[in-house]
Amino acid sequence: MKLCKSTGVVCGFIEQTWSLWQPKFKVCDSTGETILRIKGPGITCTFCQDVKFKVLTRDGNSEIGSITRKLSGLSELCNDINQYGISFPMDLDVKIKAVLLGACLLIVSSHLMQPFHPQLYDGARQPSTKPDEWMPGRPVPFNPPGLEYLTQIDQILVQQKVECCEVLTGCEMRNRYHIKNIMGQKIFNAIEDTTFCTRFCCGTIRPFNMKIIDSEGQEVMHLYRPLKCQDCCFPCCLQSMQVTASGIVCGYIKQTWSLCKPKFKVCDSSGETIFRIKGPFCIFSCCRDVKFKVLTRDGESEVGCITKQWSGLARELFTDADHFGISFPMDLDVKIKALLLGACFLIDFMYFEDPN
Numbered sequence: 001m002k003l004c005k006s007t008g009v010v011c012g013f014i015e016q017t018w019s020l021w022q023p024k025f026k027v028c029d030s031t032g033e034t035i036l037r038i039k040g041p042g043i044t045c046t047f048c049q050d051v052k053f054k055v056l057t058r059d060g061n062s063e064i065g066s067i068t069r070k071l072s073g074l075s076e077l078c079n080d081i082n083q084y085g086i087s088f089p090m091d092l093d094v095k096i097k098a099v100l101l102g103a104c105l106l107i108v109s110s111h112l113m114q115p116f117h118p119q120l121y122d123g124a125r126q127p128s129t130k131p132d133e134w135m136p137g138r139p140v141p142f143n144p145p146g147l148e149y150l151t152q153i154d155q156i157l158v159q160q161k162v163e164c165c166e167v168l169t170g171c172e173m174r175n176r177y178h179i180k181n182i183m184g185q186k187i188f189n190a191i192e193d194t195t196f197c198t199r200f201c202c203g204t205i206r207p208f209n210m211k212i213i214d215s216e217g218q219e220v221m222h223l224y225r226p227l228k229c230q231d232c233c234f235p236c237c238l239q240s241m242q243v244t245a246s247g248i249v250c251g252y253i254k255q256t257w258s259l260c261k262p263k264f265k266v267c268d269s270s271g272e273t274i275f276r277i278k279g280p281f282c283i284f285s286c287c288r289d290v291k292f293k294v295l296t297r298d299g300e301s302e303v304g305c306i307t308k309q310w311s312g313l314a315r316e317l318f319t320d321a322d323h324f325g326i327s328f329p330m331d332l333d334v335k336i337k338a339l340l341l342g343a344c345f346l347i348d349f350m351y352f353e354d355p356n
Contacts, residue, residue, distance in 0.1 A: 011095040014038075014103045023053070023107070027099050034058055035096055038067065038103055043287075053107055055088065055100065064089055067104045084108065144245035146220025147334040149187050154330040156181065158190075158344055159323050172199040175353075179212070179341070188212045188220065190345070204353045205229065210345055221245050223342045225349070239350060243342040250335040253343045255350075262292065262351065266339050273297055274336055277306065277343055283351050286310075292347060294328065294340065304328035306344050308352055322352050 010030040017024045023040035037060050040053040048071065055065035065088035086104050088097055157180040163173040177190040193209040210223035222244045229237040238255040249269040256263045262279030276299050279292040287310055294304035309323040324344050328337055 011102075012099040014099060014106050025103060025106070027055075027096065027103060029095070029099075036064070036100075038107075040107070065100070067100070067107055069108075082108075144220075144248045144250075144335070146214055146218065147245055147338060149181075149214075150334040150337045153181050153187075154328060154332075156187070156326040156341060156344075157184070157323070158326065158341070158348075160348070171196075172203075174199070177345075186215070188214055202227065204349055206349075208349075210342075212341075221250075221338055221341070223345060225346065239346060241342050241346045243339050245335070245338055250342075251339045253339060253346050262347070264343060264346075266294075266336065266343060268335070274339075275303065277347075279347070279351075283308075304340070306340065306347060308347075322348055324348065 012030055012035070013028040013032065015026045015028060017026055017037075021042050023038075023044065025038040026034045027036040027038065029035050035058065037056045037058065038053050039056060039060070041051060044051055050071050051069040053067040054063050055067065056063055065086070068085045068087075070083040070085055084104055086100055088100055157178075159178045159180065161176045161178065163176075165171070165173055174194060175190075175192040178186055179188040179190060180186050190210055190212045193211055194206060198206050198208075205228065207227035208223075208225050210225075211219050212221035212223070214220050224242045224244075226240065228239055238257060240255065241253040243250045243252070251266065251268045251274070252271065254265045254267060256265055256276075261281055262277075262283065264277040265273045266275040266277065267273055274297065276295045276297065277292050278295060278299070280290060283290050289310055290308040292306040292308075293302050294306065295302055304327045305325075307325045307327075309325055324347075326340055326344055328340055
């Protein structure tokens with residue numbers, strides 16, 4: 001990472017150094033000379049304690065400060081808002097202090113937030129000062145109406161809300177999601193439309209209608225998943241989903257049979273395959289993301305991904321509220337972007353909704 005003042009003066013650089021077990025970084029001045037070193041713990045995912053990255057002298061022998069992720073208590077179950085502390089000597093050069101602030105942001109993005117795609121931090125995008133506000137401004141009238149927001153973005157965050165009643169009682173509640181842009185501004189909300197009987201009897205294979213609404217409460221997308229048994233050993237038991245926008249069929253997500261890896265086809269309204277989605281052999285992981293690749297029709301080139309993000313030990317252990325990231329080309333047809341959003345929900349229900 002390169003740090004510059006608003007006047008264009010280079011303060012310095014933060015460079016990661018190779019290490020098999022522990023996160024390590026060099027803090028360099030504007031000439032590239034190493035000034036300080038940063039060393040993290042072997043395990044950055046912890047429960048009920050802070051995570052400390054030591055700021056060391058150039059030779060790595062003496063600790064002169066730290067970058068610490070503060071434990072936020074039980075609120076970590078309900079949100080992903082974290083607090084960080086940075087300490088350093090009072091008489092340290094202000095440029096190096098600025099570089100340590102940048103190091104904190106780099107550590108957060110690379111080790112404590114688990115970014116879903118490296119493109120997330122490319123370019124000079126400024127974060128929103130109000131991360132939960134709605135994305136402002138609608139462009140010109142668009143067809144299908146409501147999907148015009150998708151023309152402006154190439155990545156989406158899907159964050160499932162924690163249902164406190166579900167955590168306390170174990171009874172499956174209707175899933176609700178916030179759909180946000182890269183700045184953290186809400187684009188849509190998604191609400192599952194099912195009955196308690198359906199959720200209780202059918203579990204994760206339940207049929208559902210998913211309503212996706214905008215800031216004005218208008219339905220802009222509708223997802224429908226029919227009831228089908230889910231068993232990888234039988235090709236006849238394959239999942240599917242229909243995606244519509246304002247009554248217009250955008251296309252379908254169809255599971256393709258595979259004994260070892262999750263595989264899907266992304267089809268347009270005529271049923272023609274546009275993309276393929278391929279998941280990993282093992283979808284159960286600890287302290288890391290699970291990536292589903294979005295591939296071209298022939299399955300040779302990767303054009304995007306749907307990633308289930310690691311959301312912290314407490315949230316993973318006690319809830320089934322997951323966070324996802326979706327990336328795709330900026331110039332992709334909005335109907336196909338809507339299909340990839342629908343594929344994210346289907347993947348969530350099939351592989352990550354089971355609390356066990």
